[in-house]
Amino acid sequence: MSPAMATDGPALAELLLQRLERAGGGGLGSLEAAAALGLEHQQLVGAVKSLQALGEVIEAEQRSSKRWELTPEGKEIVQEGSHEARVFDSIPAEGLPQSELMKLPSGKVGFSKAMSNKWVRLDKNADGGPRVFRAVESVQDLVQEKLQLVQRGEAESLEEKDRNELKKRKLLMEVNIKTYWIRKGSAFSTTVTKQETDLTPEMLASGSWRDLKFKAYNFEALGIMPESGHLHPLLKVRTQFRQIFLEMGFTEMPTNNFIESSFWNFDALFQPQQHPARDQHDTFFLQDPAEATDFPTDYLKRVKKIHSQGGYGSQGYKYDWKLEEARKNILRTHTTAVSARMLYRLAQQEKFTPAKYFSIDRVFRNETLDATHLAEFHQIEGVVADYGLTLGDLMGTLREFFTKLGISQLRFKPAYNPYTEPSMEVFSYHRGLQKWVEVGNSGIFRPEMLLPMGLPEGVSVIAWGLSLERPTMIKYGINNIRELVGHKVNLQMVYDGPLCRLDA
Amino acid sequence: MPTVSVKRELLFQALGRSYTDEEFDELCFEFGLELDEITSEKDIISKEQGDGKAEGASDIIIYKIDVPANRYDLLCLEGLVRGLQVFKERIKAPRYKRIMPANGGVQRLIITEETAQVRPHAVAAVLRNITFSKDRYDSFIDLQEKLHQNICRKRALVAIGTHDLDTISGPFTYTARPPSEIRFKPLNQSKEYTASEIMDLYRTDSQLKHYLHIIENKPLYPVIYDSNGVVLSMPPIINGNHTKISLNTRNVFVECTATDITKAKIVLDILVTMFSEYCEKQFTVEAAEVTYHNGKTCIYPELAYRREKVKPDLINKKIGISETPSSLAKLLTRMCLKSHVTGNGNNIEIEIPPTRADIIHACDIIEDAAIAYGYNNIQMTIPKTYTIANQCSQEDIADKLGVDISSTKAVHIANPKTAEFQVARTSLLPGLLKTIAANRKMPLPLKLFEISDIVVKDSTKDVGARNQRNLCAIYYNKNPGFEVIHGLLDRVMQLLAVPPSKESGYLIKAAEDSAFFPGRCAEIFAKGQSIGKLGVLHPDVITKFELTMPCSALEINIEPFL
DSSP states (O other), rough: OOHHHTTSHHHHHHHHHHHHHHGGGOOOEEEHHHHHTTOHHHHHHHHHHHHTTTSSEEEEEEEEEEEEEEEEHHHHHHOOOOOOHHHHOOOOOOOOHHHHHHHHTHHHHHHHHHTTSSSSSTTSSTTSSOOOEEEEEOOHHHHHHHHHHHTTTTTSSHHHHHHHHHHHHHSSSEEEEEEEEEEEEEEEEEEEEESSOOHHHHHHTTTGTTTOOEEOOTTSSOOOOEEEEEOOOHHHHHHHHHHHHHHHHEEEEOOOOOOHHHHHHGGGGGGOOOOOGGSTTTTTTTTTTTTTTOOHHHHHHHHHHHTTBBBTTTTOOOOOOOOHHHHBBESSOOTHHHHHHHHHHHTSSSSSSOOEEEEEEEEOOOOOOTBBBOOOEEEEEEEEETTTTHHHHHHHHHHHHHHTOOOOOOOEEEBBTTEEEEEEEEEEEEEETEEEEEEEEEEEEEEHHHGGGGTTTEEEEEEHHHHHSSHHHHHHHHHOGGGGGGGGGGHHHHHHOOOOTTOO | OOOOEEEEHHHHHHTOOOOOOOHHHHHHHTOOOOOEEEEEEEHHHHHHGGGGTTOOOOEEEEEEOOOOOTTTSSSSSHHHHHHHHHHTTOOOOOEHHHHTTTTTTTTTEOOGGGGGGGGOOEEEEEEEEEEOOOOOOOHHHHHHHHHHHHHTTTSSSSEEEEEEEOOOSOEEEEEEEGGOOEEOBBTTTTSOHHHHHHHHTTOOOTGGGTGGGGGOOOOOOOOOOOOTTEEETTTTTTTSSSTOOOTTTOOOOEEEEESSSSHHHHHHHHHHHHHHHGGGTTEEOOEEEEEOOOSOOEOOOOOOEEEEOHHHHHHHHHHHOOOEEEEEEEHHHHHTTTEETTTTEEEEEEEEEEOTTTHHHSHHHHHHHHHOGGGGEEEEEEEOOOOOOOSOOHHHHTTTOOOOOGGGEEEESSSSSSSSSSOOSSHHHHHHHHHHHTTTTTTTOOOEEEEEEEEETTTSSTSSEEEEEEEEEESSSSSSSHHHHHHHHHHHHTTTOOOOOOOSSSSEOOOOOTEEEEEEEEEETTEEEOOOOOOEEOHHHHTTTOSSSEEEEEEEEOOOOO
């Protein structure tokens, strides 16, 4: 068997199998086998792996062992001889000037070694400067011979003293290598059957698949990702919320008006004109178009009266209500402005009919920006209008809504909102944080908001709201809102995000 | 929501018992408060200024309690304790009384005509024979600050001045004068300044600088003098040093100047009801007389008790409970709303004290009954409201058809937060380009889309603007990929059942647009109107967004297809 053939994959594997057959039940080590076959260890490992892939042909147990290897300089010496031998060889019978000897590649190291071996001598008083002469007839290059042993994988036969000496000269190094102890497997055979990678149409046509062996799949590897688009997490969570509202019989409100007048955003909701939320620090005002022009005149008069003088059983706020303030255009601060428009429209019907509305859309606040606050976010809002709704109805509706979100433990805290009374903040018990966290805000709209619209006296309107970002951040484990919303969104997060099941 | 800081020890002492932090948190929750933080002066200083500065600071435990924004009566320890003790039925709500001074010498405040242009209203009262301690004094100052920040709208609507009455003599005059003519020693200063100098002095003061704008540009500044010309205060900026209150002060003259008289009365009522607790005759306040320049005279504080009648049935129905009238009256009484059943048990008469200015309608009374009943004791029910759900209706959007988008203009924000946010967006493209710029490390190609609203001016709308739903898509790779974006358009149209056709379908025509590379841009027409453009982006645009690869994009108005 020529060495050229031994490097060929299948042939090499068969060589190894034959060797293993001869070695008997005890098996053999990969390092020794490589040395015996005159191969690089790595080539033999390749053969072991390809045999392992065939199934039970062999058993290979991984071991870690130390091995002596030649350094690049050591390899050179195996080829060229030691530096001292090379120096000796380069000196002719008439000797060589020391200065020239030193110019040789092995000159410096070789000279001092050859001197200490007493292979050469130095005549300092020779004509034309110091001259080096051979001191013996011939030399035996032991260093080369020892290194040849190492190369043959027989480093163990060297004395430890020699090995240390060669290591010190940086001709030898000790390396850790992964080796295998190889034994016959249950399906041992000295010949290798070629394995097919996969079924082909030809095999099916000819029926050859019956006689073929197939390469085992590596089930630990990952598959190839299908090419697909990815929805932003906010869209996924939004879809779930829409679904819940629709299941509960709520109709979607048209929220396509980011620009809103202060009238619908605040005044209609009985939020007084000096309220801090109407400050420049909380709300974005518009420069162009700066003012809204058109309001339902009679309704506007009723709103003015309820603020400045009261009525409908209310004391009002007793201040000078100004139309200029109501005209100011803003970026809406809540979608409740849309709810107000919808309830006003509902009140204009000839006969009142109960209504359930919902919306999920953007709102804008002039907030201090940080990891959990942006100047815009999505508000989720639900509204129910009917005769005789109670606070218990609000709580029951919230329980149903949050149960569909997978939140069952609820608690209600009295709160203050300018346009709802009673108002309640909704808390749920967070198992991770082990505390009650606020999940929404709710209440019954004030009569001062509803009656001027023209809704019948006995009609109550319950409402609640929450943000879309907060549940999304919790759901997808996002800590910085900028990674979720806006152009700094992390696309990898969008790619990797699972679908949204809020009840899970 | 305002936050009130109280020393835990003082709080428990006043409540007559101690609580664990959890118990107190629970009590707050039930009452509609929130125990926001448990801290100490030392903690606060070390958090704000670093550990080194906190050395030697007090480590007495402080509770920071969030109070609902309309409950001015809970903004100090005194009020919190009173509210909780009545809630827990450990005390009865005190009855506040205005009394005339025994000797008939009522303190008078005269408002002159000049104030009309700058700050036309004032109210006043006297806390007679009060006993301060360090904690009471601190609470008194703190409550004024809390009122200033909240109901007083940072002193714009109302400003409070409190003075040692024994250092001055009435009648007092509330007037307005040119700043150069006002001269006095401001609180805690060592020398006299003119009003103009005072404004300069406080321009860098971390607290007072926020109030200067209220009067700064007025020709006349408000000022209050005593009968000897001593300056009590220059509202809403600063008091005079002369009338400064100390721990030894026994008689306090309180004045509130205002642009909103209703709020001034509320603020005065709150301040005196809270601190009359420390007067010799507890919960009594000595009246003061305020005379307007037209001769109209008012006696303050009003301390008015108002009576309302609410049917028990209404309360039960609005909450969803069925309590007897007498137990409802009892619940309301626990909220400092003294109530009793009248008639044949079919009415409850409720007395609203001067501390509860937040009660303006029966719904406020009903809420208090619900809080006293306990929100979490209310039986949850599902409304019988029958409705049929609809997704956002098409007809609403249908009337937006036929709008020529080329006539649109951007909507401008008057008080933008950042330079990036000065107009409402009129295109989705910049957002997608920025998203790519922020995600340059991601493997190519990047294919992004957004379907979202943009805002355009529209004079036919009541607010002068409307939203428009756009679709924008972008392809970013080593090659421009026009065919990819074009293919996307074809696919979108296919899904919308719009065929490629000149007459009734869609087509694209070569166009010029500065955002696109010349000769690589086309306008998209569908249903006979232009709906947007697609093409290879102009290299200048690509580089401006700090991108390095060719890029093609598409942006269309999708409302015609909704």
